[in-house]
Amino acid sequence: MKEVNADVAIIAAGPAGLAAAVAAAENGASVMVFxxxxVTGGCGNMAMGPFGVESRLQKKQIIGLTKEEAFKMHMDFNHWILMPD
Structure with missing residues (x-):
């Protein structure tokens, strides 16, 4: 196994992990993100979708996605494991 060294190790490159990595680097730390x-982004990659589900705008654009379908897509993406930041 290869050994790597850094001042800060970030495990998971979602919104919180990436923000922590940037903050640490801006303060002079050497940072490694795993x-x-x-792809990076974690749950942030889906953050905009569920909030507009069944909205007036969605219906105007004829996007047929229900709250139940959006919930299932989000939970499937996260393997039905909730890990709040």
Whole structure:
């Protein structure tokens, strides 16, 4: 196993992890960010969708997504594990 060194190790590159990494780096720390997914952003990648579900704007754009479908998509994305920051 390869050994790496940093002042700060961030596990998970979601919104909170990325903000912590930037703050640490801006304050002079050497930072390493580890993410298990193939993209960064975590739940932030879906944050805008659920808030407009079944809204007037969504209906105007003829987007047929229900609250139940949006909830299931979000929970499937997170493997039905809630990890609040």
């Amino acid at each position: 993410e298990k997914s193939n």
